[in-house]
Amino acid sequence: MQQKANTAKDAQTTEQILNLPVEQIRPFDNHPFQVNDDDELMQQTIDSIMQVGVLNPVIVRPMEDGGYQMVSGHRRLRACELAGIATIPAIARELNDYEAVHLMVDSNIQRENILPSERAKAYRMKMDALKHQGKAAEQTSSQIGTKLRTDEQIAREVGSSRNQVQRFIRLTELLPELLDMVDRKEIAFSPAVELSYLKEEEQRLFLEAMDYSQATPSLSQAQRIKKLSQQGACTQDAMFSIMSEEKKSDMDKLTIKQDVLRKYFPKSYTPLQMQQTIIKLLEQWQKRRQRENSR
Template sequence: MPAGKTENIKQVRLSQLFPFERHPFKVNNDTKMQETVESIKQYGVLSPAIARPLPDGGYELVSGHRRKRACELAGLETMPVIVRELDDDAAAILVVDSNLQREGLLPSERAFAYRLKLEAMQHQGQRKDLTSVQVEPKLRARDVIAQEVGESSGVQVQRYVRLTELIPPLLDMVDERKIAFNPAYELSFLKQDEQRLLLDAMDSEQATPSLSQAQRLKQFSQRGELTA
């Protein structure tokens, strides 16, 4: 938005607000949600959501998914929204940036958020490559993200992104702290059918693999030696 330009806030019906298609963050009816509901009942929505117009009508939320849910639970029919024209990449980056500073993010939320932003930044870099030989921004996107969110390195960002290769039940176990981050990273290199076999074995043994066990499983998988 150009400096000095004021954005208009409009009241939009909740029924006309749709979630971002690849929204990586969970919207749970938890204690924090109930606190937001009570705040909205008492003070109203203090910070407007951000959305972009959809081609067939309505708006796609970019920021404000939890606020919209809280408004629904509070019995409201509308909420304040800033409407912006955003392309897919800009919208994806804003979705991530508006949520990453929240406390208590789950590993799965970080994983899909980093992946979403990384892909958007890389796509922006590819478009810039059409008119410029400067490719470094695309190559170093993960390092930019690491600096912005306080991760130790771009490698750590990439390790989080790798978790998106886990099948949902295993990723849920990472969120529930039943599988630690480092073993989970190693297990993400297993094929999906191998991950399902592992899940069955974990269920029957009532145990989860250690880091060294996960590393060995990865090696067996890479050599094609992992069998039931």
């Protein structure tokens, strides 16, 4: 046991911080976390690097064919590229594929403002890595012990429940178009999980049903559509019928189509300007009525 601890300690002390050319570092395959050039956080990172440099080295792993693969630090690397900085401090660590996935996910998953699609893909990558790692261990060891389910292990590591991890992983079964709608909060999380059980063609038909009805699914609607799929009765007409239902939350709403209002406003007016003008006119109308009633 002491020998193993010393080996780990020696490995840590032999790690060096290298100053690597950014062009020698390739991104992590299927990296699930988005790196946006034009968001505020990216600009803050660029400004910080321009002022004081990269304070925390990125972590990379050397590749057999030369160069390095980014494991942790994609945003810092991209900020250097955008700032025109040619090199970046990096720790080169020997990692197998499974270890690299774990480190990549763990170093990003606790970030604030993670999109549902990012969390879903990260959990899926970690689960696949754990499963492959488990199979490899079984082939090289005859020991029999109590093993955690992969989803339960992920839940413990990220501080969530096994059920919630499973639900996020289900989102990876959605079409990219539907997953984007979840990120944009056009489809709520729970209905999206139910829709993930639809076959690919059924999901495409569902997109048409949403467009036809100009409505997003409630949890009840998504559950009924999922049940139709399980029964082999998830037709386009059936989905149109469900999505065209008037929801309780919509019964108190008054909707006026934009093309009805557009003729009363200049072409240059945005929907927000139209709304503000309508509110002002209604306020004036209300005051006029109050004056008339007080006479």
